[in-house]
Amino acid sequence: MLRFTDVTKEYPGGFAALSRVSLHVPRGQFCVVLGSSGAGKSTLLRAVNGLSPPTSGTVEVDGVVVTRKTLQRVRTEIATVHQQFNLVGRLTVLTNVLTGALGRVSTARALVNWFPAGYRRKACSLLAEVGLEEEHLYRRASRLSGGQQQRVAIARAFVLDPKVVLADEPVASLDQASSRTIMHLLRRTSAQRGATVLCSLHQVDLAREFADRVVGMRAGEVIYDGPPSALDPGVLAQIYEAGDGPAPAVSAAGESR
Numbered sequence: 527m528l529r530f531t532d533v534t535k536e537y538p539g540g541f542a543a544l545s546r547v548s549l550h551v552p553r554g555q556f557c558v559v560l561g562s563s564g565a566g567k568s569t570l571l572r573a574v575n576g577l578s579p580p581t582s583g584t585v586e587v588d589g590v591v592v593t594r595k596t597l598q599r600v601r602t603e604i605a606t607v608h609q610q611f612n613l614v615g616r617l618t619v620l621t622n623v624l625t626g627a628l629g630r631v632s633t634a635r636a637l638v639n640w641f642p643a644g645y646r647r648k649a650c651s652l653l654a655e656v657g658l659e660e661e662h663l664y665r666r667a668s669r670l671s672g673g674q675q676q677r678v679a680i681a682r683a684f685v686l687d688p689k690v691v692l693a694d695e696p697v698a699s700l701d702q703a704s705s706r707t708i709m710h711l712l713r714r715t716s717a718q719r720g721a722t723v724l725c726s727l728h729q730v731d732l733a734r735e736f737a738d739r740v741v742g743m744r745a746g747e748v749i750y751d752g753p754p755s756a757l758d759p760g761v762l763a764q765i766y767e768a769g770d771g772p773a774p775a776v777s778a779a780g781e782s783r
Contacts (some may be wrong), residue, residue, distance in 0.1 A: 527553040527722040528574065528690060533583035535569050535746075543569040544580065545746040551722055551739075553689075558712055558719040558737035558754070559726045562766055567726035571692045571732040574724065575604050576670050588689055602629055605683035607712065613674040615668030619658065619678050622667050623649040626685035645685065652681035673704035680711055684719065691716055693725035697732065705729070709736045730762060 527627040528551040544566050551557045572578035573585050576597045585592045587600045605626065613622045624641045626649075630639055640648075644771060653663065656677040667675060676696060683691055685724045697705035713736050716723045727733050733740050734754045742750030742757075742765040750761050 527551055527555075527588055529584075529586040530570070530573070531584045531586075533570075533573060533580045533585060535566075535573065536581045537577060542746050543578075543585075545750055546583070547746075548583075549741060549748065549751070551724060553722055554717070554720050556716065556723045556725065556736065556738045557741060558733045558739070558755075559724065559741045559743060560728065560730065560750075560765060561726075561743040562728055562734050564745075565743040565765075567743055568694055569582060569746075570743070571724055573605075573725055574692055575601055575606065575723070576691065600685070603689040605686070605688035605691050607676070607683050607691065607693040607696045609680050609698045611663050611672075611679045611699075613667040613675055615666060617667060618664045619653065619667055619670070620646070620649055620663045620679050623653060623682045623685060626682035629686060629723060648685060649681065652684055652715075653678070655689060655715060656681050671699050673708060676700065676704075676708050677711065680708070680715060684721075685717055687719055688721055691721050691723045691725075693723060695726055695728070697727075697729070706735070712736075730757060733757065 530547050530549045533544050533547045534542060536542050547570065559570060561567050568577050572582055574587060574592065576592055587603060590596050590600055592600050621639060624645055627641060627645045628636055635641070650663065658674065658677055667678060670678065696712065697708050700708060709732055712723065734757060737754045740750065740752065740754045740757060741748055742761065744765055744767060749764050
């Protein structure tokens with residue numbers, strides 16, 4: 527479903543955010559990209575939807591190479607869940623979810639909040655799936671808690687049944703309890719629809735609990751690619767090497783503390 531082949535991303539001055547990254551993420555997999563800030567996680571995700579095109583190498587989505595010519599087509603298959611939710615605070619919860627259908631609804635209709643009944647039914651159904659009741663539908667998004675806002679963002683992401691979901695630090699702004707709830711909802715909702723998820727995290731415990739596969743990155747390079755069960759202290763020390771941020775404290779059994 528997702529294929530990165532020798533992907534390098536360099537910025538002016540020679541800084542390489544990604545360095546010859548090659549990965550294949552099969553359809554339906556929940557793949558967590560783990561690493562500290564500056565490891566290249568967000569750049570990897572942004573290469574998929576064309577927001578950070580690689581300097582060299584190729585990115586493919588369902589067999590289509592991401593280029594300027596194919597970008598519009600590719601983006602119809604991709605949804606993104608952001609760290610800061612990216613909701614419009616003055617709009618209602620329902621309208622925020624419906625904005626996920628903007629790729630297939632004309633701007634003129636969207637401006638007057640005219641969305642087909644089918645999308646409205648689907649938005650309501652998705653909100654129910656992520657645990658928001660009917661009483662929330664017409665509440666302003668700004669009045670919700672952080673965890674509730676991220677639930678709205680997840681519902682919005684699945685309005686058009688994307689093949690790929692990019693989740694960029696989706697729980698970085700939430701407390702521990704809310705983080706687990708949101709990760710559970712994201713995994714369950716994507717699994718029910720067969721979506722492929724590429725999710726960047728820095729929390730080792732969440733990667734262990736929810737990932738099918740973990741890709742560990744440091745300084746723009748992949749230094750681990752395997753099952754979460756193999757994230758032992760030695761692997762974690764490599765991912766969180768001194769200079770890239772403190773490594774999580776781990777016990778001899780490999781559990782985060």
